[in-house]
Amino acid sequence: MQIPPVNSMNLRHKFFLWSGLILVLFSLLLSLLYYQHMKSILIKEALDKSEVILQEVEAIREYVKEELRPKIRKLHKDDTFILEAMSTTYVSLQIMKRFGRRMHGYLFRRVSLNPLNPKNMADPFEEEMFDWFEEHPDKQLWRGIIQKNGKSFFVSMEPDYFEPACLRCHGDYHDAPKELIQRYGTKGGFRFKEGDLGGIDSVMIPVSASLARITRDSILVFLVIFGSAMLALFFLNMMFSKLVMARLGRVSSSLLQExxxxxxxxxxxxxxxxxxxxxxxxxxxxxxxxxxxxxxxxxxxxxxxxxxxxxxxxxxxxxxxxxxxxxxxxxxxxxxxxxxxxxxxxxxxxxxxxxxxxxxxxxxxxxxxxxxxxxxxxxxxxxxxxxxxxxxxxxxxxxxxxxxxxxxxxxxxxxxxxxxxxxxxxxxxxxxxxxxxxxxxxxxxxxxxxxxxxxxxxxxxxxxxxxxxxxxxxxxxxxxxxxxxxxxxxxxxxxxxxxxxxxxxxxxxxxxxxxxxxxxxxxxxxxxxxxxxxxxxxxxxxxxxxxxxxxxxxxxxxxxxxxxxxxxxxxx
Amino acid sequence: MRLAVFGDIHGNIEALSAVVDHMAAKNVHRYMCLGDIVGYGASPNECIDVIRSLPRMNCVLGNHDAAAVWRYSPYAMTKEAKEVILWTIDLLTEENASFLQQLPPMLSAGDLCFVHANPYNPEAYRYVINRKYALRSFASARQRLTFIGHSHRPVIITRKNFFQVTFDNARGNTNRSVAGKKKRIINCGSVGQPRDGDPRACYCLLDTRQKSIEFHRLEYDINGAAQKIKAAGLPDFLSRRLLRGR
Missing domain, CATH: 1.10.510.10 (Transferase(Phosphotransferase) domain 1)
Known part of the structure; x- marks a missing residue:
């Protein structure tokens, strides 16, 4: 079948073509709005979750600092340092590792540019975030969506500044507990001063699957709206043809004849x-x-x-x-x-x-x-x-x-x-x-x-x-x-x-x-x-x-x- | 309807006369000339006069006709062709030149299309002699049967599907069916300078009721035509080519 160019179509066909186009655009607009709305809900949810996790980690760290560490010091000699119970970083990381295993895809990281444990070294993106927090000392939080290994993650980051209590392990290495030096050596993690930006706590929540679901839903929304609108247009046209056009055509044709x-x-x-x-x-x-x-x-x-x-x-x-x-x-x-x-x-x-x-x-x-x-x-x-x-x-x-x-x-x-x-x-x-x-x-x-x-x-x-x-x-x-x-x-x-x-x-x-x-x-x-x-x-x-x-x-x-x-x- | 389709006369009045006599005896309804009335041969004006005198005749423009009225550059042609065209330009009468000037490059009627070389770019004069150009021609022609000339070899090209074509060379006097819905390109051969090894003049006759095409090969005074080419001082190669038929 040959499709005539738009200019040689008759009016009814033109009307249908344009209505169809407008409907496509309208449906596209609606589905885009739906997509944006759902995405903002997803981000808000992820925000709340990351907030909870960060607060939880902070609570763990406070517990170690305020309860565990003084208690152990009291029981043992003053210079005793049991990493598994007294290092806030170690304890919080270990707990969150177990949490991550249960909640698949959730990732908690505590990184530094100069860590004791080389595993906690910041990656290039995190290095950039260190620079950002140093440039914006008033900011206590950063949030955003990043791509990692082809997947999207929602990330929340909090900077962690050194307090006097931290300097025992992270100040001069001569003062540092023996156990710490035996375990990690003296290569990194020392020579910090009070108020230095020591590390960043970050929580990553996977959002790829949810984004894909939203995209799928948006397409469905588009198809449903477009389909029903076309159906309505078809019925309207039928009614219009029968009630108006046919009778008008009859009047017109009788005039042509008469x-x-x-x-x-x-x-x-x-x-x-x-x-x-x-x-x-x-x-x-x-x-x-x-x-x-x-x-x-x-x-x-x-x-x-x-x-x-x-x-x-x-x-x-x-x-x-x-x-x-x-x-x-x-x-x-x-x-x-x-x-x-x-x-x-x-x-x-x-x-x-x-x-x-x-x-x-x-x-x-x-x-x-x-x-x-x-x-x-x-x-x-x-x-x-x-x-x-x-x-x-x-x-x-x-x-x-x-x-x-x-x-x-x-x-x-x-x-x-x-x-x-x-x-x-x-x-x-x-x-x-x-x-x-x-x-x-x-x-x-x-x-x-x-x-x-x-x-x-x-x-x-x-x-x-x-x-x-x-x-x-x-x-x-x-x-x-x-x-x-x-x-x-x-x-x-x-x-x-x-x-x-x-x-x-x-x-x-x-x-x-x-x-x-x-x-x-x-x-x-x-x-x-x-x-x-x-x-x-x-x-x-x-x-x-x-x-x-x-x-x-x-x-x-x-x-x-x-x-x-x-x-x-x-x-x- | 019986439609006589012929082309590539190339100034060969001896061949054209034989073909016109034969067509007239066949009681045809219409004549269709596929262009290249002039060029190569020694009687361009005579050929155009005969074509113009045919009743119910339509004609499309060939590359030699176009070159003879500067609608196409003679310098884009082979050495011999260019030489003869420049000779023809001087010889053409004003009426005949204006006849060539107003010829359309392509014509269509019902499910038939007529063009000198190919339907996808009628004024570029590319030969349709292989699958690639045949498929391209099929894609651009809206009509079922496309009649072409230009290559001087009678052939029926049938489109089997969107990727395959068959070439059926029509040798001698032969009758082929063009029934069915398949698209076909029909090369009507050449009246005045066949190049398929058979020096006899060639034309074809379409019968739309029988859905068949008859290819006719006619003897004519080849020596007379060759002599004229020599006498006009045109390249000797052209007269030898007439005798050889390739």
Whole structure:
């Protein structure tokens, strides 16, 4: 499936795309907020825990200092030093080691830059923290999240300053207890003075697992919010389509159908509605209706008399976006044909873009059945002079229209094939856009709804929906698809039906587009309308009018070949 | 629809006449010329005149056509090609030059795509003769069947899947099916300077109903064409190449 660029999507798709994007952003925002909130709770918890542990260690150290040490000194000689019971560092470290074994991942460290026990030497991060505490002597605590061995830890650190009681073991090593020197030697841990920053107590609490859990939860939150919002959007859209769009579409479609005077030439002439949504279309339809009323009242009074060197004469026929007028070139006194945009086409930028695209197309594609462009004055195209009646009238005037079948369809097929090979799909092939000259040459004078391969499609991108006469329109066009040459083959099929039976397979009805789609599914057999039709001809018509484009003729050339064969077989 | 696809005429009016006569007898609906009407051969104007006179004809631009109207530099071509193009530039009539000037590099219709060398960069004129460039071409062409020329060797390349392609050289007069949904690249061979060892003029005929492609090889007055190249004072290598067909 091909995804169209955003600019050529219709409004409803655009709305859904943007709503979807906004929902994604909204869900992302919510899940980020959730993540931040949960993370702050996690940090607060870790803070409390580390506070408890540090206080506990401090309590142990105080107990050793104030209870154990004096008691042992009293029992033994004054210079006796039992490390296992009298060193605050040793005792607290040993207790916390056991605590760490029970509480997996919890780590208590008491480190120094000059420790007695080399195992308690500060690592590079802790060295930095020593510097930090020395630079900020007023700070008694540092907290933060650090990465260690690929895992996240929450860390609390407290500095420990030397008191006089500590200097017995950590002052001059000559005064230090013998047991201490025997155990650790004299390399480190001495020559401190009172008030020196002796060590740092740190507690590390693992938070990796909790962070991962929070991330997982945030993703879940995102998915749940996004999913439910999309579901809600879907139901809202369904309700909106059913309650508003469908009814609005019906009103709009009935206006499109009813807008003109009863004459066939003036019906279906709602300019390729250049509004941007249903309400705009409605407004434009009403405006067009007003214009028709005005024209009906004033006759040809609205037409200008002079355009540059050209005199504007009688109107010939209305097109999708413009009128065709007879005219005269005052410089050469030669007759010309002028194609003038409708008033509201010229003032509306979107209509005007359509008209310009049409003019460019008329200039670029050459074929015997297209008007020959002579010049262009702003938005007005000047063509060769043409004398003829519109094909609809011509069909009415013929005694036996089917006798002209080959003459007309040879031209129609050749023209359509040329357009298709030039990358153009007409999308609005019906008798009212053709003029028949006296020598039975068809002239296509309007391409207002045409699709061009190399030009952005204004009708599709502005979300106008199906444009043209629904009776001649292929089902996929009613569904809003454009640019498939096989849609024109469908219209050729309808024209063939008209030529062979003398009437259209589908009559004008003011029903909604979806009802039209249903109507198009069942084509009344041409044989049932007029009995003298050969089965071959009937097969050609029905194949050209197949509901599914894949079942139709894929090329106009094939349609023409079969039509010729069937024609040779003649009517029954 | 019966569509005659031909290309790489290279100023060889003898070969083109034989091909046009043969196509006309086949009752084709449309003609599609894949470019390189001029270059190498001695009758560029005559060839363009014949092509322009064909009814329901479409044509895309080849590298030699582009060089003949300075849309592509002749100095980026081989020595012989450049020499002939500079000779052609002087010879081209104004009408024929403007015909070449307005040719599009690529055309598409329905599920068919037409380009002189390759669809992914139509104006860079790289040969599609191996898997890498075939896959790249398949990726860029949206249509099912892509018709190319440029290499002067008739071949049908079929995409088996996103990674594999098969090359099926079409030798002599042969008929191949292009039914199914697989994407295919069809090289229609060369009218005026075949290089697959068969010096006969080559073109192909697509029948969209039968879903088949007929490759036709036609005898023509090769000696006459070679003589003209010599008489015009163009490199002798080019006339020998016509006779050898490679």
């Amino acid at each position: 807008n003109g005077p009863t004459e066939e030439a003036k019906t279906g002439k709602v300019p390729a509605g250049a509004g941007v949504d249903e309400l705009d279309n409605l407004r434009l339809s009403l405006k067009t209706l007003t214009r028709y009323v005005k024209i009906a009242r004033k006759g040809s009074g609205v037409q200008p008399d002079f355009i540059g060197p050209y005199v504007v004469g009688q109107p010939i026929a209305p097109g999708t976006l413009s009128w065709l007028y007879q005219g005269t070139d005052t410089r050469t006194d030669q007759g010309v044909t002028l194609k003038l945009g409708f008033d509201d086409v010229l003032v509306n930028p979107l209509y005007a873009a359509c008209l310009r695209a049409e003019s460019k197309l008329m200039e670029n594609v050459r074929h015997d059945n297209l008007l020959i462009p002579l010049a262009r004055e702003n938005d007005i195209m000047i063509f060769e002079q043409i004398q003829g009646v519109d094909l609809q009238q011509w069909i009415r005037d013929q005694q036996e229209v089917s006798s002209h079948l080959v003459t007309v369809f040879a031209q129609l097929c050749d023209l359509s094939a040329t357009l298709h090979w030039a990358g153009v799909v007409h999308h609005d092939l019906r008798p009212a856009v053709f003029l028949m000259t006296k020598d039975n040459t068809l002239k296509l004078f309007d391409m207002g709804h045409a699709f061009q391969r190399d030009v952005p499609d204004v009708i599709l991108s502005s979300g106008l929906g199906p444009q043209g006469d629904l009776r001649y329109m292929a089902p996929e066009l009613i569904q809003g698809k454009r640019g498939d040459p096989r849609s024109d083959i469908y219209s050729l099929g309808i024209l063939l039906y008209l030529f062979v039976t003398g009437r259209l397979p589908f009559e004008k009805q003011t029903v909604s587009l979806s009802t039209w789609l249903g109507i198009k599914k069942a084509v009344p057999a041409p044989g049932s309308v007029k009995s003298a039709i050969s089965p071959e001809l009937e097969t050609v018509i029905l194949k050209a009018m197949a509901w599914n484009p894949d079942d139709r003729y894929q090329w106009v050339e094939d349609f023409w070949e079969d039509l010729q064969q069937a024609q040779k077989m003649g009517f029954k």
